[in-house]
Amino acid sequence: MIKGLYEVHLPVHDLQRSIEFYRNLGLQLAYEYEDIAFLWIVPNKTWLGLWKTDNSRDREPASFPGNGRHLAFEVDFEDIKKASIWLTEKGITLRSHSGLEPLEPIARPHQQNVSIYFDDPDGNALELMCNLPDGSPTEPSEMMYLSQLEKLIQK
Numbered sequence: 001m002i003k004g005l006y007e008v009h010l011p012v013h014d015l016q017r018s019i020e021f022y023r024n025l026g027l028q029l030a031y032e033y034e035d036i037a038f039l040w041i042v043p044n045k046t047w048l049g050l051w052k053t054d055n056s057r058d059r060e061p062a063s064f065p066g067n068g069r070h071l072a073f074e075v076d077f078e079d080i081k082k083a084s085i086w087l088t089e090k091g092i093t094l095r096s097h098s099g100l101e102p103l104e105p106i107a108r109p110h111q112q113n114v115s116i117y118f119d120d121p122d123g124n125a126l127e128l129m130c131n132l133p134d135g136s137p138t139e140p141s142e143m144m145y146l147s148q149l150e151k152l153i154q155k
Contacts, residue, residue: 010051075129095125105147109139109144
């Protein structure tokens with residue numbers, strides 16, 4: 001039934017700053033109101049709602065970064081390899097995940113995907129994510145850098 005992401009809503013402190021942040025990532029502004037904005041992730045298919053609030057930074061720590069306020073954008077496998085440079089060139093700081101520093105994409109062979117992590121201006125956890133190519137190993141079960149997985153594939 002579920003075929004993808006249609007919408008995600010995040011609280012933000014400064015609506016205009018957040019609109020510009022997400023536009024810089026390539027999203028298109030669909031609608032803007034006084035305290036709410038909607039940006040297309042995929043035009044006419046998937047969008048992000050930003051809701052201005054005074055307490056977007058006030059939250060209890062949680063085991064998952066962003067206290068559950070998390071959004072993963074789908075990217076192509078070839079693009080994930082360039083994503084660290086792309087984000088850094090946009091002035092975005094990458095974030096560690098599960099004890100792995102943000103040196104390169106993080107692979108999860110057991111889940112068959114790869115990710116890079118960062119935050120938006122309000123500390124909402126963001127991720128660029130893609131599937132591993134068909135035929136990729138499903139072991140080991142721990143997370144590792146993509147380059148480590150590629151070395152395992154070459155053996």
